[in-house]
Amino acid sequence: MSMFTLADLEAIVAARAAADPSESWTAKLVAAGQPKAAKKLGEEAVETVIAAIEGDRAALTSEAADLLYHLMVVLKIGGVPLQDVLGELERRTGQSGLAEKASRKN
Secondary structure, three states: OOOHHHHHHHHHHHHHHHOOOOOOOOHHHHHHHHHHHHHHHHHHHHHHHHHHHHHOHHHHHHHHHHHHHHHHHHHHHOOHHHHHHHHHHHHHHOHHHHHHHHHHHO
């Protein structure tokens, strides 16, 4: 099993974001701004859903990787560290998902 983590991906995205946009897809997305990166994230989310519905395990794996990568780019542009997202997930684990969802309506 791979020891590659989302923290590793976050570091790679940060490093590549600083590259020349003519030499890096990540830098090109960052230079294009949040609307472009968020649109790409949405496209990848739809492709992930389609792969899941179709039951295509290989496609689901590939599309999920694309989705996670593009999410990390959107977070980078938005100035949201992965640790903040993980902290929010950790906070939510103190209650059931149903209770957490109900609390958001208030």
